[in-house]
Amino acid sequence: MKKTIYSLFILLVMIFTACGENTKAPVIADIASIQIDDNNLSIYSTDEAQTLTASVTYTDSTTAQINDADIWNNSDYDVLYMYNGSVSAASNGGSSTVGISYGRFSDEINVSVIKLTDFNISSDDINATGDYILEATGTFEDNTSKVIKTNLVWTADNGAVISVDENYVATITILSGDTNVTATLFEETNTSAPLAPITKTYTVN
Template sequence: MKYLIATMFALIFTACGDNTTTPLLKDIISLTINDTNITMHSTDAPKTITATVTYTDGSTADATTSILWTSTDSDVLKTSLGELTPGISNGGNVTIQATYEQYGDSTTATISKLTDYNASFPDINATGTYVFQAYGNFDNGDTNVSIFSNIVWSADNSAVIDVTNNIASITLYAGDTNVTATVFGDTNTSSPIAPQSKIYTIN
């Protein structure tokens, strides 16, 4: 019994002790987004922005993953933990906000609209794995920009598609295989961009 009582006192003492760590955002006086006037294309790969907090003693720290990030239109640009990803809409303007309690900051983001694109279909004459890519032109004047998001590659004849680091590779087998690149699909109903495809015949 005395061992049980001693154990209970030890647990109570430990529970009452100050064994917590100081929160990253304790005693701050400001929160600032480090990136301003962000520009992206509607088919870019995700991009990371950062935020900094300033403490009462004047020191600073990276708070990118410790605060709340929001977008005024996630269909144009989604955000999570400072990572920006183009949404299902083809271009637009949004405000990105970073907040923690009463502290906050915001920045604007302009997402250029894809006007047309060219799917690059490699020359294939044997079974195997090949990399497929597409390049787009945008309403801000940028041309021949690699397309990473909002594009779907599809293939029939049991072809296998793998997307790693936003690059699509397709394993093709013997026979006729139709490979198609579709950007925005049915989500961009205001100005649809037709899919592009090519049929391969592999012996």
């Protein structure tokens, strides 16, 4: 009886071992490198956030995007706001090094902020109560003119209400009387050459 059991077991083990295969190369490719896909970058100080892209290359030469991974770093948050590789200016000018790092891998680029040198509020005809779109346009150090989207705060008196939507379009509800509308840039940060706020008065009889 014993012999039969032992023989059966040894036979089973032999069959089992003979059937077993071994994978001889890793089937889960490892990380070979990571890189920021963008080159050194210049962004306008009042533009909306720009998304950088980063990718990983694996040992089997495949690649994947890693924008959402917790790998991003920024050398100067006073100059640049950053969230998961999305960058926008925090000050009017300057530059910051944006990098990614994971394990022993890293990559970095330089992001410089193009300075706003002058700006103005659009002079729409506001002559009756109602809703109007406010717009500020700036001139930058490279002589480009653009609509200002970020780092701009609108304020108004005389009970006027200003709302800014997700596309950075500001709408003011004007009531009768004199309404002072003020546009202030980079309100929360110290800039080397702050631009004075601009105030315009709209009169509705």
